[in-house]
Amino acid sequence: MDAAPNISEVAALIADPSRGTMLTTLLGGQTLLASELARTAGVTPQTASAHLAKMVDGGLILSESHGRNRYFRLASPEVAHVLEALSIVAKPTKVRSLRQSKQTRALHFARTCYDHLAGEVGVALTSKMLEFEWLMSEGKNFAITDRGADGLLAIGVDMRRIPTGRRALARQCLDWSERRYHVAGLLGAAITNRFFELGWIGQKASTRAIEVTKAGAQGLSKNFDIRVDALKSQSETM
Amino acid sequence: MDAAPNISEVAALIADPSRGTMLTTLLGGQTLLASELARTAGVTPQTASAHLAKMVDGGLILSESHGRNRYFRLASPEVAHVLEALSIVAKPTKVRSLRQSKQTRALHFARTCYDHLAGEVGVALTSKMLEFEWLMSEGKNFAITDRGADGLLAIGVDMRRIPTGRRALARQCLDWSERRYHVAGLLGAAITNRFFELGWIGQKASTRAIEVTKAGAQGLSKNFDIRVDALKSQSETM
DNA sequence: ATGATACTTCGATGATAGACGAATAATATG
DNA sequence: CATATTATTCGTCTATCATCGAAGTATCAT
Secondary structure (H helix, E strand, O other): OEEEEOHHHHHHHHHOHHHHHHHHHHOOOOOEEHHHHHHHHOOOHHHHHHHHHHHHHOOOEEEEEEOOEEEEEEOOHHHHHHHHHHHHHOOEEEOOOHHHHHHHHHHHHOEEEOOEEEHHHHHHHHHHHHHOOOEEEEOOEEEEOHHHHHHHHHOOOOHHHOOOOOOOOOEEEEOOOOOOEEEOHHHHHHHHHHHHHHOOEEEOOOOOEEEEOHHHHHHHHHHHOOOHHHHHHHHHOO | OEEEEOHHHHHHHHHOHHHHHHHHHHOOOOOEEHHHHHHHHOOOHHHHHHHHHHHHHOOOEEEEEEOOEEEEEEOOHHHHHHHHHHHHHOOEEEOOOHHHHHHHHHHHHOEEEOOEEEHHHHHHHHHHHHHOOOEEEEOOEEEEOHHHHHHHHHOOOOHHHOOOOOOOOOEEEEOOOOOOEEEOHHHHHHHHHHHHHOOOEEEOOOOOEEEEOHHHHHHHHHHHOOOHHHHHHHHHHO
């Protein structure tokens, strides 16, 4: 029989700053190389290797070997959920360098949160979908209206083709930077995927930061009445 | 401007086994003394004092002094949420002693999860309310039907008197022992409170384990068609 | 084959922090 | 006031673990 779960064991895996940075990077939803994760954490490959082994062993991440490369990704949405929950409780660190400030601004502007959009763009998108009554707030989830289903279909997100499973359809995920909700769950992932397909957004390797392309700015303006440059300037004046 | 949140810092606070035990105990929703927490963690008062100071400083718990006593409780539902999320990911520890086995069985049978019922009793209650169509599953939440509101009113839980706020009304909370959902959120708390008021359940100090009284067994049988002893025997045969 | 790249293993080092004993402070009880 | 109880502070000891250099293995490129 199982006793109470040992939360400290998992927490200890996240508690190391190098591992924390790796996990936060992987929360971008990407599958990354050991060397890339070593670089983002600022440690040597040996050190990174030890960290990654521990996290694989602890069930936080999964690895896949291709030739001499080894790829890592988060093990499950549950792990992502832990990282999100910690992000809410964690107090934000103060920005030190100009370089860091740039990165920070990019993260606040738009980023992936496991597999869906977060940051100003993610929150603006969610806010507009509520305003258009595509979504309705329903407790800790969103309900999708008929109008919403139509609207989403128009940009190529077909709700009927989203597989139903254990995972929530449209969860309200609290954004740590905006302190407002954005759409997570299957719908959040589907929309984000479609935006990638359409070339509206792009992501550099080993960053959570998302860039909105010209086509994306047009698409967001036309379909969602979102002025991307207005968001950007707002974040720059902060 | 704020940079990315430092999740490792928070995780480090939970990563220590003594602190983990204290937090898990406080997840029972109780307000406990420093000495009680020292005992549950199995450390001396000095050591506990240092741990508690760190957790207060880190924003995980709040303290309140009454005379020479100092009481501690979890700082927020957000912190409870982190602990729950960690419980799901953490692998269960194996039971070693007979004493531990008893405690474990008690925890599996019924416990408080921050401020609502969990364990076999919590899951059974939720399951019955779904069966009776008092609740409807709705994504990651429950919706309360009119029939449900009536039924709850009959045992003294008045939905109209539950304050609406940021907190979800009836969240689906994944039970780490049963791996099924139980009712959390404001409704979960209201029901649990009422059960305490009715004397249906009781809790020993500094334990998360809940005992169902004779009155409770009758009440649960009459109102929810739950046979408490059937649950108990089931857990004993495991 | 030969060298280059990606990752891992091993061993040594150094820093961190958790533990307790002893002593102190604050409050309650009689 | 004296004494017991509760909690904290300080100093010391010890164990753990993150880190890296050096060396080793596996794969790719030419």
